[in-house]
Amino acid sequence: MIAISVDSPADSENLRRSQGYTFPILSDAHEDVIRRWDLVQVHGRRDGADISRPAEFLIDSSGKVRWVNFTEDFVVRARPEEALAPFDAMNKSSHSGE
Numbered sequence: 001m002i003a004i005s006v007d008s009p010a011d012s013e014n015l016r017r018s019q020g021y022t023f024p025i026l027s028d029a030h031e032d033v034i035r036r037w038d039l040v041q042v043h044g045r046r047d048g049a050d051i052s053r054p055a056e057f058l059i060d061s062s063g064k065v066r067w068v069n070f071t072e073d074f075v076v077r078a079r080p081e082e083a084l085a086p087f088d089a090m091n092k093s094s095h096s097g098e
Helices: 009-019 032-036 080-095
Strands: 003-005 025-027 055-059 065-070
Touching: 003 009, 009 025, 055 080, 065 080
Parallel strands: 003 025
Antiparallel strands: 055 065
């Protein structure tokens, strides 16, 4: 698991540490990734700046997107069981040779 934020590397690391996250938070300060994945929320920040639209992706080892969750509200995220179900299905299919 990784997270990508438009915050600076220092801000991302501070967030990771302050929240006790054990996964890396990568910085997309120039918004290259969010633009490539069409995740820009225009004027989404209080000061009118563009921000990243909240999204979660499950990507397999070949780079294929297996599951996506989008929202317009940064506090709304997929519940763990919503994200784990496609992960479990993907693992089952890989073990069965599909």
